[in-house]
Amino acid sequence: MTPSRQAAAAAVIRTAAIAVAALSLVALAPLGRAGSAAAQEVTLTVHHFLSAKAVTQAEFLEPWAARLEEASEGRLAFEFFPSMAMGGAPPELYQQARDGVADIIWTVLGYTPGVFPRASVFNLPSVHGGSATVTNLAIRDLMDSGALAADFADVHPLLVHVHSGQALHTTAVPVRTIDDVRGLKLRVPSRSGTWMIEAMGAEPVSMPVPELPQALSRGVLDGAFIPFEVARPLRVIDIACCHTELAGGQRFGTTTFLLAMNKDRYESLPDDLRAILDAHTGPDFAREAGRIWDTVEPQVMDMARQRGNEIIRLSPAASAPFLEAFQVAEDRWLAEAAERGLDGAAVLAAAKAAVARHADEAPE
Template sequence: MRLKHFAAAAAFTLTATSAFAQEVTLRFQHFVSPASANPTYFMQPWAEAIEEQSNGRIKVEIYPFMQLGGAAPSQYDLIRDGAIDGGWVIPGYQPNRFPEAEALELPFMTTKSAEEASAAAWDYTQRYLMDDFADVHVIAAHMHGRGVVHKIGAPVATLDDFSGLKLRGPSRTTTMLLERLGATPIGMPVPQFPEALSKGVVDGGVIPWEIAPSLKLGELTDSHTDVAGDYSLYNLYFIWAMNKNVYEGLPDDLRAVIDANSGLMASMWAGRGHDTGDIVGRDMIAAEGNLITQFSEAETDRIRALGEEVRQDWIAEMDAKGYDGAALVAAAQDAVAANTGVAD
């Protein structure tokens, strides 16, 4: 009988101790190389900060290349359904599902500073998108840096050079722009881009500098062209999110650790990582001897004018869907203006 009481007491003590010092492993997933900018300068440091600030009670495992299953466009649903605990989502990979997010992706909407654009993204997300993402827990919302045209062969130097080119685009608004420029847009997630280049499916495409080395664009393309000025040709909107039930099921003190590494600071942190990666990526491509050019101001103005036509088309589309398209564009512009100059 005394042994029974001892065993019961020991079991109670073990249970109480485990509950007090609960340890959690969170599995997050993304779809790019672990050597690319966001995993290197944001995801992994974020995971390390969570582990350190929780005194090791939260372990964050980061899985690249969709190693936990699924495809890049399905990331949001994988998180929502609990197939993974969290991950990196590009809402634009599911066209028309999150239409209000597209305002930030319109041509020449954001500055070329990803940190500034990401501060604007968090601002806009808080005002317009939290209902859209209500079935996950949003940790950060951010943008990448300047969008650049990468191409096999000679660079695009004028607007006319786009004519007939098959170019990869990451989102609906970007493919709208490419079509307006005279190209044949082919929408695809970034993991498919290298194979599409190598097989001649596309002549090039648009992505930021930071991802170019991990996709081996120094070998697969020959020229790289940016627009003139302070604003990016296009941009892409991301969220770093986790399963809502997993987040809400954490003990209060562990949830507080996640909260301390969320919001505006995390969004800017992610954007800053892209800015760092853009410098590194551009330098690596330049070292391979590829031609790096920039449209003249006059040609950039011609492209910008077509970008404005895309913006007006988008506003009309949104109005037809029951949204106030002009108000969404104005809100995105206000968020960008309010956060220009916030970068270190």
């Protein structure tokens, strides 16, 4: 090759090298944001036991996921699997989150008895703050203080929350006194619910809530303790004749729910995505969950009235024997906590104090 051609070739090589370097700089410049975003996009599976139309997914989880997707500029995405679409039975959801079968699950603490001995205090009818908002914020206080941390060591809890409280829905017997309950077969919402029902002289029957409509229709059950919010998607308001609550609208306790993420999956997220997730699972999230459930409850009660169902609110005198059953459940919870070596009295006192602190946030 002649010197002139060698020079020309060298110039071409230098030009090409400069172009490659320039392209490399262009490619590297966004790696702190868009380039890494493409490499760090995360789709999280969300598994639960209710239908896609239930309040849990349609009004609670989907809007939450949309906010996270927006805050992460599309780097976080969510794929929902309602009605146990990923397989298994509702009592297996906690294990699925723990073992990584699903990234995120929403479940009932009572489906895995004994796993949440501290947090189960919020199932007690004597603890429930009369609204989901009040009780959710009380739970959040105890979560933030670490009082409940040992219960959730094997997963990453995103939210522990309750619904607005359980009314008693019966298919044939209007419940106006505790005598009306005696001998009835009633679906039990939790272990402490079993104690409450037994103290009322009724027969507790344990089953996941999706099985409830068929059990009521076939007479396997005479009634169930669930909120109206759940009674709507399960069509219990179409099956039941009557719905009972206590004086002042007090309910028969509540059910405590868990929105949890597989621990390894959470810890594998990039730091900035973990920060976004954390920012959207704080006290405001607990407050919003409470508002959603507290808003839906009276709406479904109106639907039941429009169907001609009877809404029964007991007098203080008629409520008193039920409150005695509440105390029996509390005493048994304390005894069981002591058998486990837990200071149940301290947990119970902390829960009641937290509920009292947030009492002014109850809906009017």
